[in-house]
Amino acid sequence: MPIYDRNTEGLALVHQFADQVKGRTFLLTGPSPGGIGAETVTSLAAESPALLILVGRSPEKVQTVIDAIKNVNPSVKTKFVQADLSSIKSVRKAAQTILDDPEITKIDVVINNAAVMACPFELTEDKLELQFQANHLGHFILTNKIIPKVIAAGPGARIVNLSSSGHRFTGVRFEDPNFTEPGSYSEFASYGQSKSANILYAVALNKRLASRGIRAYAVHPGSIQTNLQHYVKQMDSAHLAKIMDEAVKKVMGRTLAEQRAADPYKTLQQGCGTTLRAALDPDLVKEEGVFLQNTNLTTDPNEVKEWATDPELAEKLWKLSEDLVGEKFDI
Structure with a gap:
């Protein structure tokens, strides 16, 4: 059995599972250069x-990615x-499009990759x-x-939600998901809530789809320097240092400096490895x-919090989500 770890690269997995790629249809959100x-x-x-299928906001930015795809394989x-x-x-x-x-007769893999992080309220x-x-x-x-x-893709189809170790900051605030309580908002509490929701959503999807042979997973790609840090880079340095130290201590149990020494930034290839194994x-x-x-499944409660995997909370999130968007989904 192959050994997977933090250094496993996405392209190696694509070659390893070539039969799971060739001729199949993939949808990905957030394909930013x-x-x-x-x-x-x-x-x-x-x-x-x-x-x-590339789902994004900017045709110009996504065209850059389409050009890169064509360079790899016209x-x-x-x-x-x-x-x-x-x-x-x-x-x-x-969705209607x-x-x-x-x-688009079928979609074999959905990769919910897009995200924003640590933005102002x-x-x-x-x-x-x-x-x-x-x-x-x-x-x-x-x-x-x-x-x-x-x-329509049948058994073997996958849904992959990109989450984060940031989910360990906090679970879903079921009573106040919009942070209406004065003083309740913080950049990483909000991010943590959304990342816990990504995992709970995968749990809820599995309850509804596993009998059809369709599975959902949530992944933490690791720390990678990308445009996800857009808002972080704009913060006042003193404020940034304070909230980053608070977040890392809460999520990892150590200082930011200790975390960087123990877990250096990944490359983009290492970063997409976990997504691609899940897919x-x-x-x-x-x-x-x-x-x-x-690149490995884990049920270690130190790595993935119970508030992100509890089936009852997953159902509670499903109902909350339906209420917030004003639409019921019978899957």
Whole structure:
């Protein structure tokens, strides 16, 4: 059995599981140039998928990724679908575009990769807290609406939600997910809530889809320097130092300096490795768990918190999510 660890690279896994790539259709959100999403789809291109569906906000930015895909393999077909995951209207429109497209007969793998991190408090046009909506609720609507095309792919189809070790900061604030309580908002409490939701959503999907041979996983790709740090880089240095130290101590149990020494930044190839194993390895279903980090499934309560895997909380999140977006999904 192959040994997987923090150094396992995405391209190696694409070659290893070439039969799980060739001729299949993949959908990925957030394919920003220089990010894990772009690295994931350009790696997949090496083994000739039938179609790569790229869901993002900016046609210009995604075109850069499409060009990179064509450089790897000119025969790979791509489709761009525009969507702003922080807008219910935009996500519903994108989902309908996918459902109405006769060339998309099935979707073998959905990779919910897009995210924002540690941004200032903001309510969206839908009056929902930005990180919770962009990171969880947008994907909740998109995936649930296009699920008929995932079901059409049959047994072996996968849904992969990108989470984070940041989920260990806090669980879902069921009584106040929008941080309406004065003084309750912090950048990483909001991020942690959304990342816990990504895992709980995978648990809820498995309850609904496992009998069809379709599995959902949540992954922590590791620490990688990408555009995800956009808001962090804009922070006042004193404020940044304070909240980063607080977050790392709460999540990792050590200082930021100790964490960087113990767990250096990964490369993009190492970063997309965990996503691609979750998406491709058919033998994962023989192992226990829903959460992967360093390319391996783990059920260690120190690594994946119970508040992110509890089946009752997963159902509670499903109902909360339906209430917040104003739509019920019978899957």
